Amino acid sequence: MKEKKREKNNRSVKQYKGASLPWSLGMAFLTSLLLAVFASLVVIYFTAGNEEYMKQSAEDGEFGAHVYQILSENYTSYSAASGFDKQVLLGPVSPDRINEDIKASIDEIYNGDGKLDSRENVKEEIYNAMEADAVRQGVEVTDSVKEALQMTAEYCRYDYMNYVAIPLASQISIIVHKLDRVLWIGLLLMALFTLAALFLTFRLAGGGGIGLRFLSYSFITATILSFVFGNLIYPMLKLEQLSLNPASIKRFLLCYVEGLFRMFNTVGLVFAAISIILVGFSVLMPRIRRLSHVRY
Amino acid sequence: MKQKSFFREHWGACVAVPVVFALIAFGILALLSYSFLSPYAGLVQVFMNESEEEEGPRDLMADLEQMEQNETTEPETPDASKEDTIPMSSITMPKEGDRYGTITVGGTAISCPLYYGSSNASLNRGAGTFSNNLDVGIPGRGRTIFIMGHNHTFFSDLRHAEVGQKVTIKTHYGTYIYKIVDMKPVDYEDSSAYDLSRKEENLILYTCYPFSELGFTRQRYFVYCDYVSGPQIDPTR
Numbered sequence: 001m002k003e004k005k006r007e008k009n010n011r012s013v014k015q016y017k018g019a020s021l022p023w024s025l026g027m028a029f030l031t032s033l034l035l036a037v038f039a040s041l042v043v044i045y046f047t048a049g050n051e052e053y054m055k056q057s058a059e060d061g062e063f064g065a066h067v068y069q070i071l072s073e074n075y076t077s078y079s080a081a082s083g084f085d086k087q088v089l090l091g092p093v094s095p096d097r098i099n100e101d102i103k104a105s106i107d108e109i110y111n112g113d114g115k116l117d118s119r120e121n122v123k124e125e126i127y128n129a130m131e132a133d134a135v136r137q138g139v140e141v142t143d144s145v146k147e148a149l150q151m152t153a154e155y156c157r158y159d160y161m162n163y164v165a166i167p168l169a170s171q172i173s174i175i176v177h178k179l180d181r182v183l184w185i186g187l188l189l190m191a192l193f194t195l196a197a198l199f200l201t202f203r204l205a206g207g208g209g210i211g212l213r214f215l216s217y218s219f220i221t222a223t224i225l226s227f228v229f230g231n232l233i234y235p236m237l238k239l240e241q242l243s244l245n246p247a248s249i250k251r252f253l254l255c256y257v258e259g260l261f262r263m264f265n266t267v268g269l270v271f272a273a274i275s276i277i278l279v280g281f282s283v284l285m286p287r288i289r290r291l292s293h294v295r296y
Numbered sequence: 297m298k299q300k301s302f303f304r305e306h307w308g309a310c311v312a313v314p315v316v317f318a319l320i321a322f323g324i325l326a327l328l329s330y331s332f333l334s335p336y337a338g339l340v341q342v343f344m345n346e347s348e349e350e351e352g353p354r355d356l357m358a359d360l361e362q363m364e365q366n367e368t369t370e371p372e373t374p375d376a377s378k379e380d381t382i383p384m385s386s387i388t389m390p391k392e393g394d395r396y397g398t399i400t401v402g403g404t405a406i407s408c409p410l411y412y413g414s415s416n417a418s419l420n421r422g423a424g425t426f427s428n429n430l431d432v433g434i435p436g437r438g439r440t441i442f443i444m445g446h447n448h449t450f451f452s453d454l455r456h457a458e459v460g461q462k463v464t465i466k467t468h469y470g471t472y473i474y475k476i477v478d479m480k481p482v483d484y485e486d487s488s489a490y491d492l493s494r495k496e497e498n499l500i501l502y503t504c505y506p507f508s509e510l511g512f513t514r515q516r517y518f519v520y521c522d523y524v525s526g527p528q529i530d531p532t533r
Contacts, residue, residue, distance in 0.1 A: 021303060029317050036321065077416035080446035083510045134510055148511025155512065213310075220314035225321055241344045279310060 024205040028214045031197040032221035038190045039226050039267040041183070047260045048176070049183050051110040054256065055103045061255035063102055064095035066248035067163045071098075074159050082152045088133045089156060092125035101164045109166060114173030116165055123157035167249060209285035216278035219271050226268030234261040353393030353417075356468040357409075382436070383533030387469040390434065392427060397435070397467035399423050399443065401476075401501070401519075405453040406445075410465060414444055423450055431492045435465050435472040436529040440494045444502045447517070451503035457519050463499060465526075472526030474499040479519040481505040489518050497523035 047053045058064075075089040082089075101117070108114055130149045134141055141149075166172065198215060205214035239257060244250040303309050390396035390412035397410035399422075409422030412434065418424040426432050426442035433439030445451030463474040482489040490500050498521065505517035 025303070025313070028313075029320065032314075032317050033321060073420060074416045076420050077446070078512075080420065080449040081504050082512055083448045083508065130511070137510075139510055145510055148509060148513060151512040216310060217313045217317065220310065221317040221321070224314055224318040228318070228322070238344070243343050243345045 024201070024214055025217075027197070027201045027204050028217045029221070031194070031201045031215075031218040032225070034190070034194045034197045035218060035222035035271065036225045036229075038187075038194045039222065039264065039271070040229075041187050041190055042267055043260060043263045044179075045183055045187060047256075047263055049179055051106055053259070054106045054109075057256040057259055058102050058106065058252055059099065060259070061248075061252040063248050063252050064097075064099035066246075066251055067098045067102075068093065068095045070163055070246055070248060071159060075156060078152055078155055082130070082148070084130055084133055088129050089126055089152075091129050092122060093160065098164050102166070105164070105166055105169065109169050109173045110176055112173070114166075114169035114171070116161065116169060119157050119161040119164070122160045123153045126156045127153035163246060163248065208289070209282045212278050212282035212285060216275050216282060219275040219278055223268050223271040223275055226264045226271055230262055230264035230268055234258050353395070353411075354391070356388055356390060356394055356396040357398070360468050380527060381530040381533075382469060382527045384529050384531045385533060387529065390425075393418060395422070397465055400464045400466075401454065401457055402461040402463065403458055404456045404461075406451060406457075408445065408450040410443070410467075419444070419446055419450075429492055433497075435467055435499075435526055436470060436497075438495065438497045438528060440490070440492050441465075441497070441499045442490065442492065442502065443499065447504040447507045447513075451501070452507060454501060454503050454517060454519060455507045457501075462524070463501070463521050465499075469529075470527045473524040474521035475524050476519055476521050479517070481515045481517045484514050484516050489516070497528075499523070 071093055072086070072090060075093070076086040079086040079089050101119075105117060108117070127149055130152065131141055131146075134145065134149070139145065198218070201214050201218060202211035205211040234257065237257070239254055242250060242253070244253065303313065392413040393415060394412045395409050396412050398407065399410045400407040411418035411422055411424050413427045414424035423443050423445040425434060426444065431439060432442050435441055445454075447454075457476055457479060459476050459478065461476045463476065465472045465474070480489075490502075501519040501521070503517050504513050505515040506513060507517070
């Protein structure tokens with residue numbers, strides 16, 4: 001009689017305690033999707049929601065060097081039309097200054113209203129450089145000469161203002177400010193949903209080692225999705241073919257988008273680490289339980 | 297029962313299940329993308345170039361110059377001395393930024409490369425042919441050819457141009473000669489100084505004026521030339 005009872009107990013221990021298999025698998029799948037959405041929000045938080053990322057993209061895309069090359073070509077032409085050595089016009093401009101100014105423009109997008117800087121200081125510096133050079137050449141700086149120099153400096157300012165700027169800055173600024181408000185709430189809600197889904201997956205699968213195994217399915221799937229987003233989606237977009245001028249902005253945009261997708265790899269690594277831990281525990285837990293049963 | 301043990305115990309499930317999940321997820325994503333984004337696919341194409349690498353400016357004179365260096369005899373080019381017209385299909389039409397010739401103004405020191413387009417890059421390297429208007433042409437097209445250069449560099453000696461002097465434009469498809477008939481300084485906003493709609497071949501050279509003035513000036517110096525010789529491009533062939 002006692003033996004029969006023990007046999008029955010053993011069978012009940014082995015017997016599955018959770019919901020049906022399709023429900024458990026369905027929940028695990030849903031959880032993996034929620035993890036992927038959560039990963040996307042995290043990526044957006046660290047990229048589009050982060051001004052430092054945009055600044056880093058400008059630096060990685062060698063924005064300063066590219067713009068300097070364009071300005072150098074334009075200012076060389078202006079110097080050939082105005083009678084100065086190109087170094088006179090280019091003197092106040094450098095790749096480092098361009099980088100600093102574009103970073104200030106990015107700050108303006110995130111902390112201000114994305115207003116375009118008219119770069120009056122560049123005009124003033126170039127005008128002063130030309131005036132000094134004219135004096136050095138022994139030219140009398142009359143009112144008509146001043147007017148001609150002002151016109152040249154204005155062209156230089158206009159070019160600098162256009163090239164050292166983020167296109168559609170004020171519109172981007174509006175989006176960024178809205179995103180800033182919504183992102184936190186979105187992240188918090190998604191974190192709660194994801195945690196609830198993880199808990200449900202664990203419970204529906206029956207908890208213990210099997211629950212952890214189903215959780216690992218969700219995390220491994222999220223890892224695969226993250227790595228695919230991080231490595232395959234960007235080349236598929238073929239953004240190199242984008243017809244965008246000037247080249248400095250195109251390079252900047254490509255760096256920005258590529259970096260955004262690459263960020264998925266970092267999230268994928270975190271998911272992969274969690275997956276390994278979960279698989280490890282799902283293997284160890286039944287053994288620990290078996291050992292505790294023997295001792296008991 | 298067997299199925300249950302696979303999902304809960306078999307190692308292969310740790311690979312198979314996530315892979316199947318991922319495929320389903322991508323299937324859903326592809327379906328959603330197709331449904332929501334396909335109407336905008338045409339719009340996206342507008343902003344895409346056909347080739348991945350945009351072709352840079354070409355040097356259409358390089359082959360001709362190479363041939364001239366290698367051969368002691370006159371190179372075989374579709375020249376005016378041999379033909380009155382040349383089929384358009386036989387020549388490589390220049391694109392924006394291409395070097396397609398050289399220009400020499402008799403009686404002056406002007407002898408410089410000739411580019412198609414008047415971008416800053418072109419004007420830094422030689423004279424530029426105005427290309428922003430459908431009516432203007434290149435030598436041989438039977439229209440107004442509008443060529444500009446900077447007054448402090450390539451066209452600084454245009455001040456010494458005189459009526460009767462010859463302007464020679466050597467292109468990759470033929471050599472053209474024009475004769476200077478007039479010249480004058482005009483205000484930079486005076487559009488009556490040139491007629492881009494003329495249907496007979498003529499050449500206008502143009503630079504900033506006064507020549508030695510510092511800074512951007514408000515006057516331009518125009519040199520007008522009549523066509524003398526050179527093969528006409530036949531657009532029907």
